[in-house]
Amino acid sequence: MSEVTVFEPDEPVVVEVEVNGEPVTAEVPSRMLLSDFLRQRLGLTGTHVGCEHGVCGACTVHIDGRPARSCLTLVAQTDGRSVRTVEGLACADGTLHPVQRAFKECHALQCGFCTPGFMMAVAGLLDERDDLATADDETIREEISGNVCRCTGYMNIVSAVKRAAELSNERG
Amino acid sequence: MKPSSFRYAVPTTLRAAIDIRAASEDSVVLAGGQSLIPTMNFRLANPEVVIDLRKLDELNYIRVGGGMVRMGAMTRQRVVEEDAEALAANPLIRETLTNVAHPAIRNRGTIGGSLAHADPSAELPTLLTTLRGTLTAQGPSGRRSIPATEFFEFIFTTALEPDELLVEAAVPVLEPGEGWAFTEFARRHGDYAVAGVAATLLVGPDGRISRARLGACGIATVPALLTECEELLTGNAPGDELFAAAGQVARDAVTVSDDSATTKAYRRHVLAGLVERTLKTAMTRVGVPR
Ligand SMILES: Cc1cc2nc3c(=O)[nH]c(=O)nc-3n(C[C@H](O)[C@H](O)[C@H](O)COP(=O)(O)OP(=O)(O)OC[C@H]3O[C@@H](n4cnc5c(N)ncnc54)[C@H](O)[C@@H]3O)c2cc1C
Numbered sequence: 001m002s003e004v005t006v007f008e009p010d011e012p013v014v015v016e017v018e019v020n021g022e023p024v025t026a027e028v029p030s031r032m033l034l035s036d037f038l039r040q041r042l043g044l045t046g047t048h049v050g051c052e053h054g055v056c057g058a059c060t061v062h063i064d065g066r067p068a069r070s071c072l073t074l075v076a077q078t079d080g081r082s083v084r085t086v087e088g089l090a091c092a093d094g095t096l097h098p099v100q101r102a103f104k105e106c107h108a109l110q111c112g113f114c115t116p117g118f119m120m121a122v123a124g125l126l127d128e129r130d131d132l133a134t135a136d137d138e139t140i141r142e143e144i145s146g147n148v149c150r151c152t153g154y155m156n157i158v159s160a161v162k163r164a165a166e167l168s169n170e171r172g
Numbered sequence: 173m174k175p176s177s178f179r180y181a182v183p184t185t186l187r188a189a190i191d192i193r194a195a196s197e198d199s200v201v202l203a204g205g206q207s208l209i210p211t212m213n214f215r216l217a218n219p220e221v222v223i224d225l226r227k228l229d230e231l232n233y234i235r236v237g238g239g240m241v242r243m244g245a246m247t248r249q250r251v252v253e254e255d256a257e258a259l260a261a262n263p264l265i266r267e268t269l270t271n272v273a274h275p276a277i278r279n280r281g282t283i284g285g286s287l288a289h290a291d292p293s294a295e296l297p298t299l300l301t302t303l304r305g306t307l308t309a310q311g312p313s314g315r316r317s318i319p320a321t322e323f324f325e326f327i328f329t330t331a332l333e334p335d336e337l338l339v340e341a342a343v344p345v346l347e348p349g350e351g352w353a354f355t356e357f358a359r360r361h362g363d364y365a366v367a368g369v370a371a372t373l374l375v376g377p378d379g380r381i382s383r384a385r386l387g388a389c390g391i392a393t394v395p396a397l398l399t400e401c402e403e404l405l406t407g408n409a410p411g412d413e414l415f416a417a418a419g420q421v422a423r424d425a426v427t428v429s430d431d432s433a434t435t436k437a438y439r440r441h442v443l444a445g446l447v448e449r450t451l452k453t454a455m456t457r458v459g460v461p462r
């Protein structure tokens with residue numbers, strides 16, 4: 001195997017990536033961002049694009065199970081990896097993920113622009129911490145500080161994080 | 173907003189990465205992309221060649237031994253933060269990293285990327301400087317070590333030659349019973365800080381401070397060593413008054429001028445408070461078994 005692969009500027013890169021459990025093979029320009037790929041090529045428009053420089057969190061997806069900014073990732077960088085978007089949160093039978101249930105129950109959204117990014121960030125958080133159901137507000141606010149919401153004032157989002165933690169603890 | 177087009181090179185060995193770096197006039201190295209891709213999205217950077225290091229597994233490691241914690245340049249910040257061996261050897265590393273951006277950024281951002289980027293407000297360069305760590309660079313003519321205190325030359329400017337890559341960063345393990353802390357003040361959790369302070373404190377059997385290391389981010393054009401504080405502390409018995417005095421001494425280390433959000437006077441005030449607070453926290457950990 002050659003020690004380096006070089007793609008000319010107009011030469012497509014072949015990417016094999018698993019998206020929400022399905023294998024996807026695509027030819028993409030090397031400069032294409034993961035956020036644009038998901039929205040424009042795959043029609044997964046649940047991933048929202050706000051600032052495109054990593055600050056707002058609206059474009060958060062999971063790469064290999066961990067939250068990441070899709071606007072700061074080239075699709076080419078996800079070759080051989082797995083990506084999960086908000087469309088992949090619920091079960092195939094439509095059962096909502098604990099985070100989705102919690103956001104719904106707690107009215108943790110208004111316009112909904114920030115919601116997919118928040119839910120992916122919180123879903124990642126729940127995979128890592130099991131103490132959020134009883135955490136204080138400040139801890140939760142710190143944990144979600146990488147996502148910006150212009151509508152809710154965050155109160156209901158903080159409640160939803162606690163509720164999501166309860167629901168996922170119940171589920172075990 | 174999209175990056176402009178570029179030649180995209182994906183080396184699978186460090187040697188190949190260095191060869192292509194040396195052969196390209198206008199190339200950038202892509203590590204985690206968390207600083208580089210924003211600048212490309214805004215077309216502040218329009219490189220001809222992007223060299224993606226994602227397949228260089230040889231730069232992805234954490235090794236503890238010989239009194240040092242060594243981290244390969246492509247090791248993700250979050251992975252280091254979660255590493256039990258690194259935590260036991262030097263808990264200041266984790267405390268520093270948890271102040272860098274947000275988990276979603278640290279999941280992608282690498283140790284080498286943060287150091288090569290050399291933002292004087294960044295936490296990791298300050299950690300390396302405070303602990304007098306060492307950076308290892310590799311270019312066509314081989315490897316060399318660069319002390320952290322000489323690596324950071326100016327804002328976004330390091331001692332790396334254009335054809336060199338950063339391959340490793342190393343910091344010493346902490347002594348048994350050594351106290352440590354990293355504290356910062358940011359307007360929003362996870363943002364770049366107004367200022368941040370890293371400190372270690374070693375107290376001798378005579379009850380006096382035998383070694384103090386202090387450094388700060390956000391206050392100068394490079395990560396700053398607070399040597400005057402270190403000198404003031406060393407040889408004296410630790411205590412709130414001494415720590416407050418150290419805070420006052422630190423004020424003069426602020427050399428950046430006013431910016432749109434923060435005046436120099438305010439930054440001096442913040443730094444004094446942070447030094448005092450960081451030393452107090454470090455002191456609570458002195459002599460505590462890890
Ligand atoms: C919203 C947001 C908030 C942030 N907040 C903070 C913060 O509070 N504190 C902080 O410290 N950082 C912060 N960052 C930056 C973040 O920590 C980056 O991960 C880090 O600075 C760069 O690491 P990277 O691996 O992503 O590098 P990249 O973005 O891939 O590269 C950064 C630079 O380093 C060069 N480079 C990378 N690797 C090498 C190498 N091995 N050899 C030579 N050159 C190399 C690249 O060419 C580029 O110039 C933030 C970023 C974002 C998007």
Ligand code: FES
Pocket residue numbers: 048049050051052053054055056057058059060069070071072
């Ligand atoms: S669009 Fe990616 S963080 Fe804002």
Ligand code: FES
Pocket residue numbers: 108109110111112113114115148149150151152
């Ligand atoms: S609900 Fe509108 S931005 Fe959050």
